[in-house]
Structure formats: structure tokens, C-alpha cells
Amino acid sequence: MSSSLFVSRRNRRTPFTDRIEAHGVTGFSIVNHTLLPKSFGRSVEEDYWHLREHVQLWDVSCQRQVEIQGKDAKKLVQRMTPRDLSKAEVGQCLYAPLIDENAGMINDPVILKRAEDWYWMSIADSDVLLWAKGLSLGMDLEVQIQEPDVSPLAVQGPKAEILMSRVFGKPVTMLKFFHFGEYSFEGRKLVIARSGYSRQGGFEIYLDQTAMGGKLWDTLWEAGKDLEVSPGCPNLIERVEGGLLSYGNEMTRENNPLECNLERYCNLDGTIDCVGMTRLREVAKKGIQQRIRGIVFEGEASPPCGFPWPLIHDAQKAGYTTTVVWSPRLKTNLALAMVRKEFWATNQELLVELPDGTQRKGFVTDLPFKEMAGTIG
Ligand code: THG
Numbered sequence: 072m073s074s075s076l077f078v079s080r081r082n083r084r085t086p087f088t089d090r091i092e093a094h095g096v097t098g099f100s101i102v103n104h105t106l107l108p109k110s111f112g113r114s115v116e117e118d119y120w121h122l123r124e125h126v127q128l129w130d131v132s133c134q135r136q137v138e139i140q141g142k143d144a145k146k147l148v149q150r151m152t153p154r155d156l157s158k159a160e161v162g163q164c165l166y167a168p169l170i171d172e173n174a175g176m177i178n179d180p181v182i183l184k185r186a187e188d189w190y191w192m193s194i195a196d197s198d199v200l201l202w203a204k205g206l207s208l209g210m211d212l213e214v215q216i217q218e219p220d221v222s223p224l225a226v227q228g229p230k231a232e233i234l235m236s237r238v239f240g241k242p243v244t245m246l247k248f249f250h251f252g253e254y255s256f257e258g259r260k261l262v263i264a265r266s267g268y269s270r271q272g273g274f275e276i277y278l279d280q281t282a283m284g285g286k287l288w289d290t291l292w293e294a295g296k297d298l299e300v301s302p303g304c305p306n307l308i309e310r311v312e313g314g315l316l317s318y319g320n321e322m323t324r325e326n327n328p329l330e331c332n333l334e335r336y337c338n339l340d341g342t343i344d345c346v347g348m349t350r351l352r353e354v355a356k357k358g359i360q361q362r363i364r365g366i367v368f369e370g371e372a373s374p375p376c377g378f379p380w381p382l383i384h385d386a387q388k389a390g391y392t393t394t395v396v397w398s399p400r401l402k403t404n405l406a407l408a409m410v411r412k413e414f415w416a417t418n419q420e421l422l423v424e425l426p427d428g429t430q431r432k433g434f435v436t437d438l439p440f441k442e443m444a445g446t447i448g
Pocket residue numbers: 134165166179180181193194195196223249266267268269275315316
């Protein structure tokens with residue numbers, strides 16, 4: 072059986088799609104109505120090892136920017152997140168939960184503070200722009216909200232720094248983690264951050280002119296040949312091992328940020344007046360009933376799976392997996408999972424129920440996953 076995706080203006084190509092196709096892309100996902108390449112004909116495991124050793128170019132244009140600019144920009148952005156932004160500096164990237172009036176997760180963007188009155192929210196998969204426009208109208212704010220022609224290209228892996236210094240010069244290597252600056256390319260300035268959706272280190276280049284996509288890709292490609300540069304995409308195994316959460320998978324609007332281990336990005340002291348704060352403080356006071364934890368489980372290598380599998384303990388439901396992978400490095404199956412309070416203690420044993428009805432022994436562990444902390448009894 073063969074199937075293909077019909078692409079139109081609703082599910083958009085990116086400045087890099089031509090190059091991605093030339094490299095033999097074999098599958099796409101759609102995020103923010105935009106193509107996200109998912110495979111180049113190699114296994115997730117092969118891509119994983121390559122990412123840990125070399126450098127990859129990821130077309131993550133689907134990380135769209137919601138730009139909020141104007142006199143009330145700061146007020147609106149703070150109204151959207153429980154993370155205290157009052158001390159944020161221009162040039163900083165801030166990972167921040169966005170929540171609704173019930174403290175449900177709306178998104179978990181990286182916020183770039185470009186100026187006192189100018190923010191980019193680099194979003195995961197949900198329509199933040201509409202939420203922001205609704206809030207701004209309701210609050211009668213003076214802001215402009217739009218999606219600019221900005222498409223991030225991630226350069227990830229241990230050789231990312233050497234590749235970036237070849238193309239943008241030594242200064243780019245001075246960037247601190249989760250900070251950005253502007254660097255020259257072909258006579259224009261590009262925003263570049265030290266960030267990215269992996270734990271292997273790297274950068275994200277915010278290309279702000281679609282027509283330059285091919286040129287940017289080709290330049291990085293040529294400069295990286297002897298570094299074994301390869302096209303890639305966020306790697307499921309690496310992301311799960313590293314405990315990086317994916318909106319829509321680990322969390323939805325049904326979950327509050329505390330359940331998603333994002334309490335360090337929530338200021339609950341009463342000084343932040345964001346939508347949903349009253350509810351979030353109530354939830355915090357009462358205590359959450361479930362949270363994202365790591366699960367290690369035995370048996371043969373599971374293919375990557377993003378559909379929930381039940382977690383069972385003494386015939387009771389202990390929670391559900393959100394993403395399952397086989398870790399070729401830790402040589403075991405791993406899952407990110409939403410686990411009920413009674414069962415979330417480290418080393419708690421439970422059963423993972425596969426779609427075929429078989430049950431595998433497993434235990435709860437901290438995130439990010441480390442070399443085996445416990446053993447399956
Ligand atoms: N980069 C950019 N935009 C993005 C993502 C990205 N938008 C969508 C998605 N990814 C948002 N989700 C995340 C999740 C985790 C991280 C970044 C974006 C991340 N977290 C680190 C951590 O959890 O340790 C660091 C957080 C911090 O220090 O504040 O990197 O990848 N542009």
C-alpha cells in the first residue's frame with residue numbers, strides 16, 4: 072500500500088522543503104499546518120547514533136513564530152504564562168508554559184525577547200496566534216500579533232559548533248545556552264540561538280526570508296561535508312531519553328503545567344497575574360494527582376509508539392504511556408508516561424500493557440533517563 076500527503080496552502084511547504092526532497096525525505100508529519108520531515112529512509116536508531124556523533128540539519132520551520140509587538144506586548148505575553156518574565160532580558164530565550172483559564176496547557180513555546188516591546192513565541196503544535204488575538208481584543212491592548220516569515224533551521228549534534236563557526240564566524244560560538252544574537256549571512260542579519268530540541272547541543276537559525284532557504288541550506292551543507300553533516304529531524308529516541316516533552320503527546324489542554332514537571336517555570340507566589348493563575352494556585356495547594364514520569368520496561372525492542380498504553384498495578388490503572396521507544400544505548404524499552412500519584416514513586420513496579428494484550432514488567436524512574444537506576448524484579 073502506498074499513500075501520500077496532499078499539500079496545499081493549508082499544510083505549508085517550508086523554505087527548505089526543496090532541499091529536503093532532494094535528500095530523499097520518505098515521510099512528513101504536519102505541525103502548525105506546516106510540513107515537518109520525519110524520515111530520510113534510515114531507521115530512528117541510525118539517526119539517533121548519527122545525531123550523537125556528528126551534526127544534523129533539521130527543517131523545524133513548523134516551530135512557527137507568534138510575534139507580539141507594541142506598547143502592551145509585555146503585558147500580553149505575561150498574561151499568557153505563569154513564568155515570571157519581569158526579569159527577562161533582551162537576547163534571552165525562555166521556555167514557558169502557556170495556560171488557559173483552567174490552567175490547562177495551551178502550548179510550551181520558547182519565548183525570544185527581541186526587545187522590550189517585541190516578543191517571538193516559537194510554538195509547539197497549537198494555534199497560539201488565535202488565542203493571543205482573542206486575549207488582546209478582550210483586554211483592549213495596543214499590540215500587533217502576526218506570524219512573520221520566519222522559519223527555524225536547527226543545527227544539532229556535537230559537531231554543530233564547528234559547523235556554525237565555519238559559516239557564521241567565531242563569535243557565534245560565544246553564545247550561551249538559551250541566548251540569541253544576530254549574525255551576518257549573505258548581507259543580512261539572522262537571529263541565531265543556542266537551543267534546540269535535543270540534548271546533544273546545537274543552534275537554531277531563524278531564517279527570516281523564505282527565498283534564502285536554499286542558499287542557507289546549501290552553505291551549511293557544503294561547509295559540513297567533512298563533518299558528515301546529514302539531514303535529520305527531532306529524534307524520538309533521543310528526545311525520550313532526554314525527557315523532552317512534546318505538546319499534544321505528553322500533554323494537552325487536559326493537563327496543567329505541574330503535571331508536566333514544569334513547576335520550575337511557574338511562579339506561584341501571587342505576583343503573576345496570568346490567565347488561569349487562580350486555578351493553578353488552587354491545583355498546587357490541593358496537590359496534583361498525576362505527573363509525567365519515566366518508565367523502564369523489559370522485553371523485546373518496541374518500535375517507537377506515540378499512542379497511549381495502559382500502566383497497570385494490581386489490576387488497577389496506574390496511568391498510561393505517552394511515548395514509547397527502545398533505547399539502543401540503555402538496551403531497554405523506555406516510556407514517558409502520565410502516572411497516578413499512588414504509583415509515581417521511583418522504582419515503583421508496574422505492568423505496561425501492549426496493544427496485543429501482553430503485559431511487560433517495568434518500573435518508574437526519574438527524568439531524564441540515566442544509566443539504569445534500578446532493575447526489573
Ligand atoms: N525550539 C524552538 N521552538 C520550539 C521548540 C524548540 N517550539 C516547539 C517545541 N520545541 C517547544 N518545546 C520545547 C521543549 C523543551 C525545550 C525547548 C522547547 C528545552 N528545554 C530544556 C530543558 O527542559 O532542559 C531547557 C529549558 C530551559 O533551560 O529553560 O530545550 O526546540 N525554537
